Amino acid sequence: MSSKSFELPGHVIFDEPMLRFGGDPLVARDVHPLRGLLNYGPFTKDKLAAVPDPIRVATIFPARQREKLIGLLRELYGRHTPRERRAFLLEYPGFTKIFEVKIIPAGDATSYEMGSTLTADMAAAERPHAVLAEAITQGIRALRNVRNQFDVVLILLSEEWEAAFKETKVEDFDLHDYIKATAAADGIPVQIVKESGAMSYYCRCSVMWRLSTALYTKAGGIPWVLADLKPGTAYIGIDYALRPNPQGESRFAICCSQVFDAEGSGLEFIAYEADGVRLFGKNPFLRRDQMMKVVARSLAIYQRKHTGTLPTRVVIHKNTEFKPEEVDGCFDALMGVKDIELVQIQQECGWRGIHISGKHQPHGYPVLRGSSFQLGPQETLLWTQGNLPDVTQTGRGDYYKEGKGIPEPLLLSRYAGFGPTDDLCKEVLALTKMDWNNDGPYDRIPVTLSYAKILASVVKRMPKMEPHSYAFRLFM
Numbered sequence: 001m002s003s004k005s006f007e008l009p010g011h012v013i014f015d016e017p018m019l020r021f022g023g024d025p026l027v028a029r030d031v032h033p034l035r036g037l038l039n040y041g042p043f044t045k046d047k048l049a050a051v052p053d054p055i056r057v058a059t060i061f062p063a064r065q066r067e068k069l070i071g072l073l074r075e076l077y078g079r080h081t082p083r084e085r086r087a088f089l090l091e092y093p094g095f096t097k098i099f100e101v102k103i104i105p106a107g108d109a110t111s112y113e114m115g116s117t118l119t120a121d122m123a124a125a126e127r128p129h130a131v132l133a134e135a136i137t138q139g140i141r142a143l144r145n146v147r148n149q150f151d152v153v154l155i156l157l158s159e160e161w162e163a164a165f166k167e168t169k170v171e172d173f174d175l176h177d178y179i180k181a182t183a184a185a186d187g188i189p190v191q192i193v194k195e196s197g198a199m200s201y202y203c204r205c206s207v208m209w210r211l212s213t214a215l216y217t218k219a220g221g222i223p224w225v226l227a228d229l230k231p232g233t234a235y236i237g238i239d240y241a242l243r244p245n246p247q248g249e250s251r252f253a254i255c256c257s258q259v260f261d262a263e264g265s266g267l268e269f270i271a272y273e274a275d276g277v278r279l280f281g282k283n284p285f286l287r288r289d290q291m292m293k294v295v296a297r298s299l300a301i302y303q304r305k306h307t308g309t310l311p312t313r314v315v316i317h318k319n320t321e322f323k324p325e326e327v328d329g330c331f332d333a334l335m336g337v338k339d340i341e342l343v344q345i346q347q348e349c350g351w352r353g354i355h356i357s358g359k360h361q362p363h364g365y366p367v368l369r370g371s372s373f374q375l376g377p378q379e380t381l382l383w384t385q386g387n388l389p390d391v392t393q394t395g396r397g398d399y400y401k402e403g404k405g406i407p408e409p410l411l412l413s414r415y416a417g418f419g420p421t422d423d424l425c426k427e428v429l430a431l432t433k434m435d436w437n438n439d440g441p442y443d444r445i446p447v448t449l450s451y452a453k454i455l456a457s458v459v460k461r462m463p464k465m466e467p468h469s470y471a472f473r474l475f476m
Contacts, residue, residue, distance in 0.1 A: 056104060057215070076215075107149055114135050129164040152190070154191050189476070229261075241456035270298060271470070314341070346411040353371065371409075380412045432444065437476045
């Protein structure tokens with residue numbers, strides 16, 4: 001028996017997708033997001049009025065702790081050497097040297113100090129999380145009155161308050177999502193830092209990379225975009241969140257959609273309240289008319305960003321199957337679009353794969369990221385996690401972001417569309433590199449789904465759903 005009889009049919013390894021940064025689009029490219037920022041600057045560095053200079057940072061902080069946040073902002077100007085992930089993480093040279101704009105504390109009117117008795121009030125309260133949430137809400141309301149004096153808000157959470165960050169025994173409460181929901185309603189981007197997290201994490205280089213990229217994005221900038229996605233394609237991610245009915249009688253689903261294109265524009269969300277949503281197990285599914293409304297609103301976001309022009313191709317990602325009525329609703333909304341792809345992306349599929357070396361022994365590292373294996377005409381396994389030598393300091397050797405374990409592939413199932421499945425895999429792989437709230441080389445799932453999931457988690461806590469779209473930077 002020949003050795004070829006042991007080869008898996010349809011096994012393909014895709015190249016690591018390129019990112020594009022500031023400057024010449026043919027030159028300012030790299031697979032490594034941090035290296036690209038260092039060498040070329042952010043994508044929007046040459047865009048007129050894309051980001052204010054300086055970026056003004058307002059603050060909300062516990063009593064007598066403002067200086068901690070000011071010190072954190074000073075750290076952004078320093079140089080920091082990696083103490084972890086040295087194969088990937090690069091030295092941080094300072095905020096202005098990377099992004100070519102300054103970042104400063106906003107004026108005194110934008111500094112909000114929470115009450116000195118807050119910790120004691122929380123300790124005495126039956127619902128300490130509610131006391132903390134109200135104190136932060138008051139700070140956001142106060143800053144709303146001076147909104148023209150700052151660009152981003154930095155909120156410091158004390159280590160003493162950690163017991164009140166979540167409440168799941170009686171209430172479905174998450175402080176992070178509550179803050180985002182409250183601030184997003186007023187169009188205020190916030191960055192939350194914890195004393196036990198960013199303030200004390202041992203690798204300051206990692207903290208500075210992550211914090212500076214997040215603040216730059218929340219101020220309106222775009223750090224990088226994808227280099228090789230086809231123009232004229234809109235990517236939409238759909239997720240759901242169950243939201244309590246105000247009357248307490250039943251629950252209904254919020255349908256969340258996020259629109260994205262290769263240029264990084266149109267990165268907005270919509271949230272749609274849908275009554276009468278059917279549940280199959282724990283998964284909600286929309287009627288034809290409901291899906292049509294959601295996709296039509298997403299399409300309108302793309303057109304608003306592209307002078308009314310329709311995309312030539314629309315790709316919709318969902319983590320559950322597309323029911324026939326949902327497929328029909330998508331096509332109803334996209335009647336003028338030539339090419340429509342509906343793809344379910346499952347994170348749990350039961351498959352595993354290992355890398356066999358030339359000596360027919362398991363390799364010391366997992367399969368290469370970008371490996372794929374086609375199961376059938378419309379089903380493909382794609383490893384978005386795995387060995388990625390391209391992002392090491394030398395571009396050689398091995399690098400596995402997760403450090404240990406055997407990565408599980410995503411299962412891509414297409415419910416509509418006729419293009420090559422290779423194209424779908426390449427797009428999903430590329431979209432895993434577009435999380436601007438991360439200092440790593442990739443995420444496991446594409447931003448179409450990860451961002452929509454974030455919105456779904458936050459909007460179910462918003463007191464009122466507005467019919468307009470929301471910028472993603474409000475939810476990062």
